[in-house]
Amino acid sequence: MINLETPRKFRAFVNQAHQVAAEMLRPNSRRYDQAEHEYPVELDMLAAMVDGLGASGTGSGAGASGVRRAEGAEDAGVKNGSNLSSVLSIMEMSWGDVGLLLSMPRQGLGNSAIASVASDEQLRRFDGVWAAMAITEPGCGSDSANIRTTARRDGDDYLINGEKIFVTAGGRCDAVVVWATLDKTLGRAAIKSFVVPKDTPGLTVERLEHKLGIRSSDTATIRFEDCRVPAANLLGSPEIDTGKGFAGVMQTFDNTRPLVAAMAVGVARAALELTRDLLAEAGITPDYDRPTHRQPAAAATYLDLESDWEAAHLLTLQAAWLADNSRPNSLQASIAKAKAGRTANHITLRCVELTGTLGYSEHHLLEKWSRDSKILDIFEGTQQIQQLIVARRLLGKTSAELK
Amino acid sequence: MSVLERERRGRRDVIGVGVALLNRLAKSRTIDRLGWRRQTERVVFEATKSGFRTAGALSRSFSAASKLTKPARLPAARGSGRFDLTPTEDQQTVVEVVREFAAEVLRPAAPAADTACTTEPKVLTASAELGLSLIEIPEELGGFVTERSAMTGVLVAEALSHGDMGQAVACLAPAAVSTAISLWGDETQQATYLPAFTGDSAPPAAALAILEPRPLFDPFELQTRVTNGKLTGVKSLVPRGAEAELFVIAAQLDDQGPALFLVESGHPGITIEAEPSMGLRAASLSRVILDDVPAVQLGTLADYADCVRLSRLGWCALALGTAQAVLDYVTPYVNERTAFGEPISHRQSVAFMVANIAIELEGMRLVTYRAGSRAEQGLPFAREVALARKLCADRGMQIGTDGVQLLGGHGYVKEHPVERWYRDLRAIGVMEGAVLL
Numbered sequence: 001m002i003n004l005e006t007p008r009k010f011r012a013f014v015n016q017a018h019q020v021a022a023e024m025l026r027p028n029s030r031r032y033d034q035a036e037h038e039y040p041v042e043l044d045m046l047a048a049m050v051d052g053l054g055a056s057g058t059g060s061g062a063g064a065s066g067v068r069r070a071e072g073a074e075d076a077g078v079k080n081g082s083n084l085s086s087v088l089s090i091m092e093m094s095w096g097d098v099g100l101l102l103s104m105p106r107q108g109l110g111n112s113a114i115a116s117v118a119s120d121e122q123l124r125r126f127d128g129v130w131a132a133m134a135i136t137e138p139g140c141g142s143d144s145a146n147i148r149t150t151a152r153r154d155g156d157d158y159l160i161n162g163e164k165i166f167v168t169a170g171g172r173c174d175a176v177v178v179w180a181t182l183d184k185t186l187g188r189a190a191i192k193s194f195v196v197p198k199d200t201p202g203l204t205v206e207r208l209e210h211k212l213g214i215r216s217s218d219t220a221t222i223r224f225e226d227c228r229v230p231a232a233n234l235l236g237s238p239e240i241d242t243g244k245g246f247a248g249v250m251q252t253f254d255n256t257r258p259l260v261a262a263m264a265v266g267v268a269r270a271a272l273e274l275t276r277d278l279l280a281e282a283g284i285t286p287d288y289d290r291p292t293h294r295q296p297a298a299a300a301t302y303l304d305l306e307s308d309w310e311a312a313h314l315l316t317l318q319a320a321w322l323a324d325n326s327r328p329n330s331l332q333a334s335i336a337k338a339k340a341g342r343t344a345n346h347i348t349l350r351c352v353e354l355t356g357t358l359g360y361s362e363h364h365l366l367e368k369w370s371r372d373s374k375i376l377d378i379f380e381g382t383q384q385i386q387q388l389i390v391a392r393r394l395l396g397k398t399s400a401e402l403k
Numbered sequence: 404m405s406v407l408e409r410e411r412r413g414r415r416d417v418i419g420v421g422v423a424l425l426n427r428l429a430k431s432r433t434i435d436r437l438g439w440r441r442q443t444e445r446v447v448f449e450a451t452k453s454g455f456r457t458a459g460a461l462s463r464s465f466s467a468a469s470k471l472t473k474p475a476r477l478p479a480a481r482g483s484g485r486f487d488l489t490p491t492e493d494q495q496t497v498v499e500v501v502r503e504f505a506a507e508v509l510r511p512a513a514p515a516a517d518t519a520c521t522t523e524p525k526v527l528t529a530s531a532e533l534g535l536s537l538i539e540i541p542e543e544l545g546g547f548v549t550e551r552s553a554m555t556g557v558l559v560a561e562a563l564s565h566g567d568m569g570q571a572v573a574c575l576a577p578a579a580v581s582t583a584i585s586l587w588g589d590e591t592q593q594a595t596y597l598p599a600f601t602g603d604s605a606p607p608a609a610a611l612a613i614l615e616p617r618p619l620f621d622p623f624e625l626q627t628r629v630t631n632g633k634l635t636g637v638k639s640l641v642p643r644g645a646e647a648e649l650f651v652i653a654a655q656l657d658d659q660g661p662a663l664f665l666v667e668s669g670h671p672g673i674t675i676e677a678e679p680s681m682g683l684r685a686a687s688l689s690r691v692i693l694d695d696v697p698a699v700q701l702g703t704l705a706d707y708a709d710c711v712r713l714s715r716l717g718w719c720a721l722a723l724g725t726a727q728a729v730l731d732y733v734t735p736y737v738n739e740r741t742a743f744g745e746p747i748s749h750r751q752s753v754a755f756m757v758a759n760i761a762i763e764l765e766g767m768r769l770v771t772y773r774a775g776s777r778a779e780q781g782l783p784f785a786r787e788v789a790l791a792r793k794l795c796a797d798r799g800m801q802i803g804t805d806g807v808q809l810l811g812g813h814g815y816v817k818e819h820p821v822e823r824w825y826r827d828l829r830a831i832g833v834m835e836g837a838v839l840l
Contacts, residue, residue: 001483001491002554003780004773008484078487288789289708294621307793310773311766318769321486335762384755387762391754394730394761395738401746402754 004314007080010088017089020049021096026365029097032216033368037208039172040103040216047105064111067255068123069326081324083255087262087316094266098372099216101263108169109133109380110177112259113193113252117236125232126195132173134164134222142385144179145188145399149224151180151234158234160194160227163206168379170220171205174198178224179249182240189242193249195233202227213371254330257337257380258319264344264376265313271369272309275351276302278358298354305347312340331393338386341377348373457675459668461648463599463607470594475541475585479781480550488772490558497538498558504533505566505724513567516685517823520677522573522643531605535559536578539840540585544593545601550779553713556582556840557720557775564724565731568827569685571721572837576642576686579717579839580609583651583663583710587702592665596649608646611714612638612691613653613836622711622835625661627654627693634664634698637690642837644689645675651701652693653710653836662707664698672696682826686837710839712788716778717838719771719788722795722831725824726764729806732821733757737809756805763798770794775840796832803828 006014024046032040066086093101101107110131118126140146149162160180167176175197183190196203202225209219231238236249279285284298292300315336322329348370352359359366377383392402490498508526516522538555540546548555563571581600584592600606613622616639627636634654641647650666666673672694680688702710737748737757747753774787803825807814814821 001480001487002489002494002772002776003482003485003487004769004776005482005484005486005782007486078483078485078489080485084486288785289711290623291619291621292793293619303789303793304797307770307790307797308766310770310787310790311763311794314769314773315766317486318488318765321488332765335765338758339762339766387755387758388751390758390761391748391751394734394757395748395754397748397754401749402751403749 004317006088007084009080010085013085014088014092017092018095020046021092021094025093025096025100028100029216029365029368030362032097032100034215036210036215037171037218040100043100043103043105047107050104050107064107064109064259065115067112067259067323068115069255069323079324080321083258083320083323084317087258087320090259090262091266091269091313091316094263095270096266097216098263098267098376099214102168102214102217103172105172106130108173109256109259110173110175110195112256113177114195114235116252116255117193117249122195122232122235126175129195129197130169130172130174131195132167132169132176132220134167134170134176134178136166137163138165142382145191147179147181147191148184149178149180150184151182151192151194153182153231154228156231157228158194158231160196160202160224160229163221163223165221166209166379167220167222168217170222171208171218176203176222177235182238186240186242190240191249192238193235193252194229195235196224196227196229200227200229212374213368214375253381254333255323257333257386258316258323258329260376260380261312261316261319261333261336261340264340264373265309265316267369267373267376268309268312268340268344268347271348271351271366271373272302272306274364274366275354275359278355278364301350301354305350308339308343309347312336312343315339331390334381334386334389334393337381338383338390341386342383344373345370345377457645459648459670459673459675460608460646461667461669463648465595465599465649465667467591467594468598470590471543472590474588474590474593475543477539477541477548477551477585480552480554480779482776482780488769490554494555494558497555498562500533501535501559501562502565504529505563505571509563509566509570513570513685513820513823514817516567516570518684520679520684521687522570522685526570527574528605530563530574531577535563535574536581536600536606539578539582540597540601544585544597546585546597551781553716553778553840554772554775555779557716557771560717560720560838560840561724561727564721565728566724567685568721568725568824568830569683571724572642572683572686575717575838576611576647577606577609579611579714579837580649580651581606582713582839583611583701584665587663587706587710592699592701596665607648608643609649609651610641610644610647610691611651611710611836611839612641612644613711613714614639614641614834616690620835622653623661623708625653625655627652629654629656629662629664629698629700632697632699633695634666634693635695637692639690640678640680640683640688640834640837641691642683642686642688644691645677645687647675650691652691652698653707654698656700656704660704660707662704663701663710665701666693666696666698670696681829682823683830708785711835712785713778714836714839715788715792716771716774716784717840718831718834719767719774719791719795720840721838722799722828723764723768723771725827726760726767726799726802729802729821729824729828730757730760730764732819733760733806733809753809756809760802760805763794764802767791767794767798778840792831799828799831 066082108131110133151158181190204223206221286299286302319332319336537546652664656662674692676690678688678690771791774791777784806821807825
């Protein structure tokens with residue numbers, strides 16, 4: 001039966017996440033935006049709380065590791081599982097502060113990558129590890145098939161060499177999930193991901209970026225020089241299957257893109273809610289029944305923004321719901337990421353415009369959300385990459401045909 | 404089957420409803436489909452010229468045969484509490500048949516219906532055989548359902564509109580009236596009017612009229628008025644107005660506010676003018692001029708707001724079907740059309756336009772589904788309908804214009820349907836009333 005409401009069984013859990021966001025993230029939001037690179041000590045306690053939330057039953061597996069797909073569990077009926085609860089909790093946390101969410105210990109995108117493709121043995125071994133994700137290099141961003149970082153087999157180990165940039169939580173994490181190629185001549189199929197502990201000799205954090213937004217989250221450049229990691233740290237199959245191509249490592253994105261879409265939905269909702277309150281103080285209240293062309297322009301604009309938000313919200317839930325029900329969701333994950341990324345950026349910027357100096361100054365968080373939102377249309381695949389993916393799928397084109 | 408007979412046989416349970424639907428649909432399968440595919444003789448249609456005026460078309464007398472002691476009301480559908488995008492088995496069955504009807508009957512007939520400004524009688528008959536107007540009527544009144552089914556209505560309107568929006572509106576227009584009576588009519592109104600819609604013969608033409616001809620129209624500020632039980636005013640873009648035997652008309656009630664009124668079309672104070680428009684031409688849009696016509700109130704002032712919302716929900720559903728038709732049409736086109744030595748779909752400017760159609764359409768669909776699902780579960784849905792309408796009007800029109808753009812000059816001529824979809828999709832931001840889920 002078609003029903004797009006928040007599942008009844010997650011409501012208490014979502015409310016818990018909201019309380020955490022309102023009472024811990026929001027109050028610290030401005031402080032760590034201004035104190036870039038200062039470690040938000042509050043997060044250690046919070047991370048323990050999130051672990052507790054995850055273990056509390058209803059929200060089990062929520063958070064970065066909630067994207068693992070159950071295998072073979074083909075019980076009848078529609079499932080609302082950890083993919084859905086993860087996006088719901090991330091929406092709430094990002095409503096609080098998306099930078100702080102990205103700094104949450106043990107909730108890194110690397111953790112999602114591990115949860116997506118690791119074997120059961122690896123999952124046990126990396127339990128409790130805070131893992132960042134390292135894909136981008138100085139010479140390649142969206143073109144991730146073109147990475148230069150190499151992994152050379154040496155006995156029971158691999159030796160990793162290269163440089164990664166824009167590693168979210170790269171300074172604070174315990175380990176990095178690194179994309180490296182086994183053989184540059186074999187293209188995409190030779191790209192594998194490796195879990196590299198931070199204390200591995202040869203791994204150096206070179207510098208932390210100064211950014212437009214999500215300043216409470218550290219973004220690092222990491223250099224690998226003959227970093228020796230056990231072969232058992234390779235995620236997925238070590239075989240180079242040219243037929244399968246990129247599928248192995250790319251599978252992670254089907255799981256992480258809805259998470260980033262959820263971040264965008266959360267930030268955008270924060271901006272909409274505050275703008276609604278500020279507009280109400282100015283005597284503007286949008287009316288859902290009257291035609292928008294009979295309402296003040298600000299009210300009509302608000303309804304326009306809210307309708308895009310509603311679409312982004314539901315597209316994100318759809319992508320997670322498909323994953324929970326073991327159905328392919330690459331297309332819907334990219335659709336959700338594309339819509340949510342651009343919508344959050346548009347909404348936050350428009351909200352600053354609507355609220356004037358209140359929005360633009362640092363009195364409120366609207367200007368901050370406008371800076372934070374921009375990254376959400378860039379990382380885990382830019383707007384343009386998502387459109388490419390959607391277009392290729394619809395039109396049945398390869399990356400060679402539709403470049 | 405009479406109401407008494409039905410009562411003797413006991414209430415239908417959920418399975419019973421499904422079987423009843425299937426039985427109805429099975430009959431429609433006896434339609435000689437080849438007959439539809441064959442190019443039919445061009446019928447001469449006279450109701451198209453502008454300036455054409457006629458009196459109302461009432462040819463029967465409505466009277467209450469046997470009535471219940473209180474009006475029948477559908478309870479809200481009970482939700483499972485789970486997030487779910489899977490239609491029920493009943494919905495899948497209905498939608499499958501409606502899709503086939505849309506593909507094999509509506510789509511091939513669309514260009515001629517558009518030109519003629521009318522939907523062929525046999526198309527209307529076939530749609531009646533599908534039982535489209537019974538989906539919202541309680542089974543004790545001769546309909547199909549035992550609980551609200553706005554979501555089924557959304558899926559059906561979407562599927563019909565994938566064939567052709569104009570004919571879909573013509574087919575759904577009588578159902579708007581029967582649904583309004585079933586939702587808000589008292590026991591006398593239900594007993595008087597619903598049997599005509601639930602009998603074995605085709606339902607009468609009937610129309611729900613809200614719009615008035617002026618800029619910045621607002622359905623909550625009407626110039627059509629009812630004073631002392633007499634209704635006066637002008638209604639615009641009324642589907643199949645010239646044939647309609649029964650109208651549900653929105654009007655300001657004294658100084659109390661807007662409400663719905665039942666008006667039989669036989670009164671001499673009613674004049675119908677053809678009002679051919681940019682699109683939806685197969686719906687035979689008309690202006691209905693009412694001068695001191697007897698009118699009986701249908702439902703309350705609060706019901707009227709729900710009527711406006713459920714009608715908007717219908718237009719959103721129609722937008723989904725037509726927008727999907729655009730996407731399905733341009734996808735193979737841009738792959739087959741070559742320029743500069745390769746398919747134009749190899750260009751990002753073309754491919755991204757197609758991707759954006761898909762992205763926005765999927766968003767429109769989920770927002771509309773949420774509104775429909777909330778409506779049938781008895782949850783407040785004003786917000787969700789408003790957001791769906793905003794998206795479907797704006798993004799739907801963007802999809803319409805992109806559809807023409809992707810075909811270039813070929814999109815601008817009538818050899819391809821995209822120009823018709825462009826004209827039809829402009830209606831979503833304009834229309835109120837006419838359809839109701």
